[in-house]
Amino acid sequence: MVKMDEQKKEKIYFTIFKIATFFSVVLLGFILIYIFVKGVSVINLNFLTSMWNHQDITKGGIFPAIIGTLFLAVGVSIFSIPIGISTAIYLNEFAKDNLFNRLIKLSIRNLAGVPSIVYGLFGLAFFVLLLKFGTSLLAASLTLGCMTLPWIITTSEEALKSVPNSFREASLALGATKIETIKMIVLPNSLGGMLTGSILGISRAMGETAPIIMVGATFFMNYLPKSAFDKFMALPYHLFILATQHSSPYSREYALGTALVLIFLVFSLNLGMFVIRYKLRSKKEW
Amino acid sequence: MVDTKIKIRDLDFFYGKKQILFNVDLDFYSNQITSLIGPSGCGKSTLLRCLNRMNDIIPGIKVNGNILYNKFNLYKEENSVVEIRKKIGMVFQKPNPFPMSIFNNVSYGLRVQGEKDKEKIKKIVRESLEKADLYDEVKNRLNSSAFSLSGGQQQRLCIARALAINPDVILLDEPCSALDPIATAKIEELLKKIKKEHTIIIVTHNMHQAKRISDYTCYLLDGKIIEFSETNELFNNPKNKLTKDYINGVFG
Amino acid sequence: MNQQKKIIENITKKWLFLVSLTTLVILIGIFFLLFFTGIKAFSEISLFEFFFGTNWNPTAYHEPSWGIFSLFIGTLMVTFGSLAFAIPLGIMSAIYLAEIASPKVREIVKPTIEMIAGIPSVVLGLIGLLFLSPLIAKLFGLSSGLTGLTSSIVVGIMVLPTIISISEDVITSLPREFKEASLALGATKWQTIKMVLVPASLSGIVAAIMLGLGRAVGETIVVLMLAGNSRAFPTSIFDSVRPMTANIAIEIKEVIRGGLHYKSLFAIGLVLFLMTFLINFISDLIIDKHVKKYKW
Numbered sequence: 001m002v003k004m005d006e007q008k009k010e011k012i013y014f015t016i017f018k019i020a021t022f023f024s025v026v027l028l029g030f031i032l033i034y035i036f037v038k039g040v041s042v043i044n045l046n047f048l049t050s051m052w053n054h055q056d057i058t059k060g061g062i063f064p065a066i067i068g069t070l071f072l073a074v075g076v077s078i079f080s081i082p083i084g085i086s087t088a089i090y091l092n093e094f095a096k097d098n099l100f101n102r103l104i105k106l107s108i109r110n111l112a113g114v115p116s117i118v119y120g121l122f123g124l125a126f127f128v129l130l131l132k133f134g135t136s137l138l139a140a141s142l143t144l145g146c147m148t149l150p151w152i153i154t155t156s157e158e159a160l161k162s163v164p165n166s167f168r169e170a171s172l173a174l175g176a177t178k179i180e181t182i183k184m185i186v187l188p189n190s191l192g193g194m195l196t197g198s199i200l201g202i203s204r205a206m207g208e209t210a211p212i213i214m215v216g217a218t219f220f221m222n223y224l225p226k227s228a229f230d231k232f233m234a235l236p237y238h239l240f241i242l243a244t245q246h247s248s249p250y251s252r253e254y255a256l257g258t259a260l261v262l263i264f265l266v267f268s269l270n271l272g273m274f275v276i277r278y279k280l281r282s283k284k285e286w
Numbered sequence: 287m288v289d290t291k292i293k294i295r296d297l298d299f300f301y302g303k304k305q306i307l308f309n310v311d312l313d314f315y316s317n318q319i320t321s322l323i324g325p326s327g328c329g330k331s332t333l334l335r336c337l338n339r340m341n342d343i344i345p346g347i348k349v350n351g352n353i354l355y356n357k358f359n360l361y362k363e364e365n366s367v368v369e370i371r372k373k374i375g376m377v378f379q380k381p382n383p384f385p386m387s388i389f390n391n392v393s394y395g396l397r398v399q400g401e402k403d404k405e406k407i408k409k410i411v412r413e414s415l416e417k418a419d420l421y422d423e424v425k426n427r428l429n430s431s432a433f434s435l436s437g438g439q440q441q442r443l444c445i446a447r448a449l450a451i452n453p454d455v456i457l458l459d460e461p462c463s464a465l466d467p468i469a470t471a472k473i474e475e476l477l478k479k480i481k482k483e484h485t486i487i488i489v490t491h492n493m494h495q496a497k498r499i500s501d502y503t504c505y506l507l508d509g510k511i512i513e514f515s516e517t518n519e520l521f522n523n524p525k526n527k528l529t530k531d532y533i534n535g536v537f538g
Numbered sequence: 539m540n541q542q543k544k545i546i547e548n549i550t551k552k553w554l555f556l557v558s559l560t561t562l563v564i565l566i567g568i569f570f571l572l573f574f575t576g577i578k579a580f581s582e583i584s585l586f587e588f589f590f591g592t593n594w595n596p597t598a599y600h601e602p603s604w605g606i607f608s609l610f611i612g613t614l615m616v617t618f619g620s621l622a623f624a625i626p627l628g629i630m631s632a633i634y635l636a637e638i639a640s641p642k643v644r645e646i647v648k649p650t651i652e653m654i655a656g657i658p659s660v661v662l663g664l665i666g667l668l669f670l671s672p673l674i675a676k677l678f679g680l681s682s683g684l685t686g687l688t689s690s691i692v693v694g695i696m697v698l699p700t701i702i703s704i705s706e707d708v709i710t711s712l713p714r715e716f717k718e719a720s721l722a723l724g725a726t727k728w729q730t731i732k733m734v735l736v737p738a739s740l741s742g743i744v745a746a747i748m749l750g751l752g753r754a755v756g757e758t759i760v761v762l763m764l765a766g767n768s769r770a771f772p773t774s775i776f777d778s779v780r781p782m783t784a785n786i787a788i789e790i791k792e793v794i795r796g797g798l799h800y801k802s803l804f805a806i807g808l809v810l811f812l813m814t815f816l817i818n819f820i821s822d823l824i825i826d827k828h829v830k831k832y833k834w
Contacts, residue, residue: 006368006400006726006728006729007368007726009728010726010727010728010729013728014634014638014727014728016630017630017631017633017634017638018634018638018639020626020627020630020631020634021630021631021634021635021639021647021651022647023627023631024627024631024650024651024654024698024699024702025647025650025651027654027695028650028651028653028654028657031654031657031661031662031665034665034669035661035664035665038668082557083557083560086554086557086558087554087557087558087560087561089554090551090554090555090557090558091558094551094554094555095555095558103562104558104559104561104562107561107562107564107565107566108561109818109822110565110814110815110818111561111564111565113749113752113756113814113815113817113818114565114568114756114811114814115755115756115757115758115783115810115811115814116756116758117756117758117783117786117787117807117810118568118572118756118807118810118811118814119568120786120787120790121571121572121786121790121803121804121807122567122568122571122572124790125571125575125804126567126571129795146564149560149561149564150561153561177543177544177547178547179543179546179547179550180543203656204656206658207657207658207659207660207661208658208659209658209659209660209758209759210758210759210762210783210787213787213790213791214787214790214791236658236660236759237660239660239661239664240660240663240759240763243660243663243664243667243668243763244667244762244763252668255664256664256668259660259661259664262658262660262661263657263658263661266656266657266658267653267656270653270656338722340718340721340722343717343718343721345640345641368724368725368726369724371721371722371723371724372723372724375722375723376722378715378718378719378722380715382713382715382716382718382719383719384716384719384720384734384738385716385737385738386737394720394723394725394733394734395723395724395725397733398720398723398724398725398726398729398733399724444719447719447723448722448723451723451724
């Protein structure tokens with residue numbers, strides 16, 4: 001019978017699709033377990049808290065790289081969160097649908113597609129050379145800041161859109177101005193979503209390697225950056241050099257250890273933001 | 287006396303914990319138009335969707351009781367739902383053509399059945415469109431998108447699409463609720479014409495429509511059948527006070 | 539309205555507008571810096587040599603050569619290699635999650651897959667280096683596992699979550715009526731997916747693929763670690779390749795700032811920028827068409 005054929009076919013296809021889907025899940029599990037199992041052996045207090053030892057990598061730690069990455073995250077946040085959130089507020093609350101505003105939206109979409117290495121070139125030519133910031137924490141923060149800006153704007157716009165229009169209308173109908181409405185109604189209901197979304201974007205920037213190679217990261221420093229104009233160590237770059245260019249026989253173990261720390265930082269930040277978002281959302285009653 | 291096409295016995299329907307239909311007993315007769323009327327939320331659409339097991343796609347439902355179609359129990363044969371739907375076609379409330387050409391919409395059911403003969407498909411598509419009184423309006427643009435048609439045309443296209451696989455029974459779920467009076471009249475004419483070859487069951491919220499087209503009418507309220515009889519009888523001489531209230535517009 | 543309030547409102551609005559110009563300024567800034575730095579390279583390099591020369595050797599002692607064609611082919615190879623892997627896997631997963639999996643499974647599996655997108659690319663590169671490349675060398679009997687294939691697979695893994703997540707959204711957002719109409723005509727679930735749902739969401743799925751394409755073209759660190767970086771013209775997926783992004787990353791630290799080599803790297807950057815700009819533009823068009831076609 002033709003019918004049995006169709007149903008058999010369906011079963012076969014669906015099984016293949018299921019396998020394809022769970023392949024991704026297994027892959028994620030494999031990656032995390034691989035990094036954990038192979039990297040955990042080098043993790044100890046010394047590795048996490050002492051300065052890098054260039055002569056014998058087994059003696060030193062990645063403390064400056066951890067700090068460098070955290071400094072970088074803070075630097076990126078200072079630049080891109082205020083600008084990103086302001087832009088989102090403008091676009092969602094004020095902007096009319098005219099050519100100019102469409103141009104801004106177009107530029108946001110296109111910025112999101114620009115390759116990170118191109119941001120690196122831009123940062124090098126503009127921040128490092130033209131503005132004479134040198135290869136520095138500042139130049140790197142600004143470069144990655146430009147890169148994260150479109151992500152932050154997009155996620156902030158989503159948070160703003162989730163505030164029902166009826167709230168705004170009710171407030172305006174009571175004689176509040178637009179600014180008052182935004183300050184008293186829109187922001188209290190969306191700021192949490194905007195901030196957590198932004199931090200998710202920044203956690204992605206923390207793992208970027210290509211642009212910071214050009215604008216400020218260095219493999220070896222025996223002190224922590226003292227000012228924004230200092231160079232800095234960063235976990236992704238550190239791990240990149242250990243994996244590809246270092247001659248020590250232990251470099252691979254230490255690369256894996258560094259990867260574990262990096263993943264831990266990025267994922268715990270992610271997880272924290274997810275939990276906060278979930279709590280914020282379940283508090284809402286509309 | 288006319289033949290019975292579908293027999294419903296002791297049908298209960300649950301959505302999660304909530305019971306939607308209570309102990310429904312109902313017969314649908316061959317080559318007749320039967321209307322299901324009642325206020326919104328009374329379960330008439332749910333009842334209709336039991337007849338081709340369209341409710342199966344909603345998670346969390348439970349059905350007790352029997353529906354016999356030509357002595358064949360619809361809810362016993364676990365794997366034949368595809369077969370059931372080929373015999374018992376359905377037209378929905380909102381016209382729902384596929385995002386394809388007019389031709390491909392009508393030929394869809396045939397292609398699903400694995401029909402490869404191009405000439406045969408062409409012939410059936412033409413016949414179905416003619417039956418649905420649509421052929422003359424679209425014969426020069428069979429390859430344009432179905433979305434280029436007006437709402438009434440789209441609904442007739444959906445009827446043609448259902449007719450193409452030559453179903454025994456056609457279920458219509460408020461097929462005219464989104465249409466203007468002229469488009470509605472066209473569809474009503476069409477239904478009266480095709481009942482010679484098909485058994486038709488229609489859910490409608492419009493009592494005048496039920497009166498105009500159907501041979502039998504069933505009044506449902508809160509998931510229970512209040513009254514079922516010949517249409518004239520039900521509207522002119524209702525037995526139950528609830529029916530009388532409803533058709534006199536006391537509530538609903 | 540109070541006069542003072544009005545002034546505050548106006549000032550705030552103007553200020554927010556000015557801030558939101560930042561993105562436009564950055565985009566234009568990137569373009570102009572790349573353009574005006576890159577264009578200077580062509581005072582000494584012929585356009586024809588740059589685009590069609592297969593030899594890239596700016597530091598050769600006698601006669602440096604400036605052809606990016608081999609690098610360009612390297613980019614294409616890794617991009618299409620990764621998509622060849624990610625598109626089928628991605629679409630199958632999207633269909634499974636949207637139409638076949640139970641809501642419970644979907645709710646757990648989708649965010650899990652999206653977590654892959656959160657893994658820093660350098661970590662994926664590391665695993666590619668330590669695990670995948672020896673495996674590929676052994677499997678295909680190669681002297682080195684750093685090939686176009688190796689980097690294609692890892693880049694494919696990177697773009698997979700994008701393709702799955704967006705395609706799934708597109709399929710789920712189709713009107714339920716399509717599915718009902720098809721099932722009511724006696725189609726099986728698979729027939730419904732194959733003949734109605736996938737064709738109807740095709741433009742959205744293509745847009746998802748374009749987004750993945752943009753990512754793959756621009757990916758740097760993974761190809762830098764895994765593609766082998768040979769400048770020779772690649773003839774097969776088992777060759778070592780050096781895509782344009784990797785070339786910039788390798789050479790930019792060693793060049794004299796402002797020199798011809800430096801300018802030529804910006805010219806490559808400009809090519810990359812224009813490629814991704816074009817990809818973005820096309821996917822915008824596709825999405826526009828998708829929205830207009832059915833207006834749901």
